[in-house]
Amino acid sequence: MLSFTVLSSIFLAGAAAAARVPRSADCTGTISSLDDVSSAQKCSTVNINGFTVPGGQGFTLSLVDGATVNLKGDVLFGNKSWAGPLFTISGKGVTFNGNGHKFDGGGPFYWDGQGGNGGVTKPRPMLKIKMSGTFTNLNVVNSPAHVFSVSNPAPLTISKVNIDDSQGDKPNSQSGSKAAGHNTDGFDVSTNDLTIENCTVKNQDDCIAINKGTNIVFKDNTCSGGHGISIGSVKSDATVSGITVTGNTIINNDQALRIKTVNDATNSKVTNVTYSGNTGTGCRRFGVIIDQSYPDTLGTPGGGVEISDINFVGATNSISVASDADRVAVNCASGGCTGTWDWSALKVSGGKAGPINGFSGIKNFSQ
Numbered sequence: 545m546l547s548f549t550v551l552s553s554i555f556l557a558g559a560a561a562a563a564r565v566p567r568s569a570d571c572t573g574t575i576s577s578l579d580d581v582s583s584a585q586k587c588s589t590v591n592i593n594g595f596t597v598p599g600g601q602g603f604t605l606s607l608v609d610g611a612t613v614n615l616k617g618d619v620l621f622g623n624k625s626w627a628g629p630l631f632t633i634s635g636k637g638v639t640f641n642g643n644g645h646k647f648d649g650g651g652p653f654y655w656d657g658q659g660g661n662g663g664v665t666k667p668r669p670m671l672k673i674k675m676s677g678t679f680t681n682l683n684v685v686n687s688p689a690h691v692f693s694v695s696n697p698a699p700l701t702i703s704k705v706n707i708d709d710s711q712g713d714k715p716n717s718q719s720g721s722k723a724a725g726h727n728t729d730g731f732d733v734s735t736n737d738l739t740i741e742n743c744t745v746k747n748q749d750d751c752i753a754i755n756k757g758t759n760i761v762f763k764d765n766t767c768s769g770g771h772g773i774s775i776g777s778v779k780s781d782a783t784v785s786g787i788t789v790t791g792n793t794i795i796n797n798d799q800a801l802r803i804k805t806v807n808d809a810t811n812s813k814v815t816n817v818t819y820s821g822n823t824g825t826g827c828r829r830f831g832v833i834i835d836q837s838y839p840d841t842l843g844t845p846g847g848g849v850e851i852s853d854i855n856f857v858g859a860t861n862s863i864s865v866a867s868d869a870d871r872v873a874v875n876c877a878s879g880g881c882t883g884t885w886d887w888s889a890l891k892v893s894g895g896k897a898g899p900i901n902g903f904s905g906i907k908n909f910s911q
């Protein structure tokens with residue numbers, strides 16, 4: 545009787561555990577085409593060989609908890625106009641190692657200078673990251689439009705990801721005089737507990753755009769050619785808080801550091817943002833811009849997204865701007881920006897002083 549009870553409780557505990565977590569077979573699955581995905585993703589180790597994903601189809605990996613994924617070759621995505629995304633990865637506590645291989649989105653096939661705003665339908669984002677754990681060592685080239693969208697279910701670190709959409713800097717036959725690549729945001733982020741570190745982004749839009757979320761670190765990355773490191777655009781009913789932007793290098797962007805909130809948004813806030821040790825060179829329009837008038841630039845601001853506790857402290861943020869650019873511009877609605885902000889570690893050179901409108905709480909800084 546006793547042994548029966550013990551055995552049955554072990555059995556029940558085992559059954560309950562099996563029901564709680566997806567079954568992780570201690571096997572190695574290999575993917576060489578989309579046909580292999582459904583069985584391979586049941587394994588705790590998944591190896592991906594180089595292959596071409598047929599145009600119009602997404603490569604979707606739903607992994608078991610704790611899985612390890614190793615990329616063993618380059619993955620090309622076939623050319624076809626459709627909504628995407630091209631690649632989706634989900635799972636908890638996953639390790640994804642790209643081993644320096646490449647994902648190629650076929651960008652030049654789609655680029656028409658219009659990105660997500662018109663023209664041909666482009667698969668976007670190129671990569672949708674819904675996993676926690678670590679995602680590292682991947683080269684991503686030629687995204688049709690937006691590159692990464694990140695919504696991790698638990699803490700995630702993304703590192704050594706190199707995004708190169710620089711081929712889209714030049715106009716093509718579809719884009720007139722404009723850059724062919726457009727809306728090629730590097731990382732679109734609406735999430736909590738995310739670190740992005742040691743990555744490079746060469747593109748034509750935001751290096752990172754943080755739309756909402758808390759406890760986000762953007763550290764030691766290089767951003768080249770785009771619109772810099774952005775918080776926003778922040779819309780209604782969103783909180784952005786606990787953001788650390790540190791040690792990044794921003795080269796030839798429209799601006800180095802920006803906070804943009806939507807002019808008619810309500811019930812939102814941006815708070816507790818720390819910038820330290822960032823370096824910006826060749827800023828085309830602004831060094832730093834904080835603007836509550838988005839989608840306008842330095843238009844009529846709205847105060848429905850309260851901005852507070854924005855600080856430049858610690859290692860010096862050293863930014864230089866082009867001769868016709870503004871060093872620093874702040875455009876707050878009356879009462880829209882609050883508190884006292886310490887800007888003692890901000891040095892901006894070149895260009896001309898920009899407007900500081902609607903807020904007098906910036907301390908330890910003059911331009």
Ligand SMILES: *[C@@H]1O[C@H](CO)[C@@H](O)[C@H](O)[C@H]1NC(C)=O
Nearest residue numbers: 596620621622623650652653
């Ligand atoms: C898609 O087209 C682009 C340019 O037109 C090309 O660079 C890329 O290799 C093509 N992709 C595939 C998988 O054929």
Ligand SMILES: *[C@@H]1O[C@H](CO)[C@@H](O)[C@H](O)[C@H]1NC(C)=O
Nearest residue numbers: 680701702703704741742764
């Ligand atoms: C980023 O690079 C630094 C310097 O090489 C290294 O110490 C750190 O561990 C790297 N971070 C990640 C998450 O790989």
Ligand SMILES: *[C@@H]1O[C@H](CO)[C@@H](O)[C@H](O)[C@H]1NC(C)=O
Nearest residue numbers: 758759760785786787788816
């Ligand atoms: C501000 O953010 C930092 C980094 O996420 C966090 O450690 C700190 O507790 C936050 N401060 C407040 C007052 O919330």
